[in-house]
Amino acid sequence: MGIWRYDGKRRPTSRTRKERTVQPVGVDMGELRGTHVPVLLERCLELLAPALGRDGRTVHVDATLGLAGHAEAVLEAHPNTVLVGLDRDTEALAHARVRLARFADRIHLEHAVYDELPEVLDRLGYPEIDGVLFDLGVSSLQLDAPDRGFAYAQDAPLDMRMDQTRGVTAEEVVNSYSHPDLARVLRVYGEEKFAGKIASAIIREREKGRITSSARLAELVRESIPAPARRTGGHPAKRTFQALRIEVNRELAALETALPAALDQLSVGGRMVVLSYHSLEDRLTKHALADRVRSKGPIDLPVELPGSGPTFRLLSRGAELPGDAEVAANPRAASVRLRAAERLDPNAEQQGRTDRERYRRRVKAMHQPGTGSTTGAGAAPAATPRDGSGTDEEGEGTHER
Numbered sequence: 001m002g003i004w005r006y007d008g009k010r011r012p013t014s015r016t017r018k019e020r021t022v023q024p025v026g027v028d029m030g031e032l033r034g035t036h037v038p039v040l041l042e043r044c045l046e047l048l049a050p051a052l053g054r055d056g057r058t059v060h061v062d063a064t065l066g067l068a069g070h071a072e073a074v075l076e077a078h079p080n081t082v083l084v085g086l087d088r089d090t091e092a093l094a095h096a097r098v099r100l101a102r103f104a105d106r107i108h109l110e111h112a113v114y115d116e117l118p119e120v121l122d123r124l125g126y127p128e129i130d131g132v133l134f135d136l137g138v139s140s141l142q143l144d145a146p147d148r149g150f151a152y153a154q155d156a157p158l159d160m161r162m163d164q165t166r167g168v169t170a171e172e173v174v175n176s177y178s179h180p181d182l183a184r185v186l187r188v189y190g191e192e193k194f195a196g197k198i199a200s201a202i203i204r205e206r207e208k209g210r211i212t213s214s215a216r217l218a219e220l221v222r223e224s225i226p227a228p229a230r231r232t233g234g235h236p237a238k239r240t241f242q243a244l245r246i247e248v249n250r251e252l253a254a255l256e257t258a259l260p261a262a263l264d265q266l267s268v269g270g271r272m273v274v275l276s277y278h279s280l281e282d283r284l285t286k287h288a289l290a291d292r293v294r295s296k297g298p299i300d301l302p303v304e305l306p307g308s309g310p311t312f313r314l315l316s317r318g319a320e321l322p323g324d325a326e327v328a329a330n331p332r333a334a335s336v337r338l339r340a341a342e343r344l345d346p347n348a349e350q351q352g353r354t355d356r357e358r359y360r361r362r363v364k365a366m367h368q369p370g371t372g373s374t375t376g377a378g379a380a381p382a383a384t385p386r387d388g389s390g391t392d393e394e395g396e397g398t399h400e401r
């Protein structure tokens with residue numbers, strides 16, 4: 001889940017939905033800005049700087065603009081950078097517009113789902129971009145809003161749409177999905193062990209009447225979970241609410257399309273940074289990057305065939321975790337996983353970072369005296385990863401820290 005922290009005393013005041021969605025004027029940005037802590041900000045800036053700080057105008061996409069904490073820092077650090085900021089939440093866009101007002105001549109803030117990025121860039125006339133950031137999930141602006149239904153701790157209509165202008169609500173999901181579909185959503189997106197029991201309770205309850213409130217749903221979930229299990233793992237409804245939110249907003253389907261599309265738009269030397277807060281988000285990111293950092297040619301050829309080499313290099317080693325200080329200052333950062341990559345120049349000689357180089361080094365090592373190897377020169381080492389999944393875990397990635 002995305003991380004915006006409020007200090008308790010300075011929570012945003014409750015406004016009506018109409019005011020929040022259609023009236024950027026009057027948004028109290030000072031109040032929100034003072035309490036919002038962008039996650040892994042320094043690390044994101046460090047990773048993006050070589051791409052955005054190049055000579056001439058550079059273009060940065062913030063695919064999840066939110067309250068524009070990351071975006072503001074990027075614009076401050078890079079006076080020649082144009083920002084394209086996307087958010088599917090009109091309220092977030094209204095806040096961001098106020099916060100970024102002083103950069104008005106070099107920002108484009110767009111109401112869009114991030115899988116619409118290619119069309120947005122096409123419309124704005126930016127065929128290539130230099131940086132892109134995904135800070136995934138839901139924000140505290142959304143979580144803390146008393147009337148949007150994301151939070152199990154506050155009673156509200158079961159909405160949970162990040163974009164309140166379109167799409168199905170959590171109420172529609174809860175009251176119309178079949179038992180198998182409800183159980184699948186809760187099990188897969190919420191990793192909920194009692195998905196079947198909760199789905200059965202929902203079906204029984206809705207036979208009596210429509211389930212319309214987050215408090216009623218939270219209570220149903222609590223009652224469905226055996227008492228000993230209720231005492232561990234936080235609030236019993238946490239996983240169900242997370243699962244419904246992911247389903248309502250089609251979060252994983254949008255991400256699966258958006259990541260390759262954003263990678264395709266990056267210029268040579270351009271960089272992507274992704275902050276995930278859910279294991280499925282991180283897995284999609286890992287696979288999207290693995291597909292680009294591996295060689296597509298036969299592994300046992302001594303040279304790369306034209307067009308078959310890796311198109312990206314990893315900038316993170318595995319998934320980077322937050323430091324203790326970051327988590328202490330910003331507890332919601334605890335679950336973040338960062339991955340980053342840079343587009344390679346197809347004409348440049350790549351230096352010892354590809355699968356092929358690793359393969360060569362391993363074969364060479366096998367023939368060193370004392371390795372005990374009897375393998376022939378052309379045999380592939382048994383554990384050479386071919387899906388790219390191991391390339392960032394081996395200590396041979398390009399970790400820049």
Ligand SMILES: C[S@@+](CC[C@H](N)C(=O)[O-])C[C@H]1O[C@@H](n2cnc3c(N)ncnc32)[C@H](O)[C@@H]1O
Nearest residue numbers: 002064066067068069070087088089113114135
């Ligand atoms: C964690 S917040 C981003 C916070 C931001 N980095 C900052 O510093 O303020 C995530 C934002 O992404 C938006 N979002 C989530 N999924 C989206 C999607 N598929 N397309 C566009 N925006 C999305 C949410 O509405 C939310 O405002």
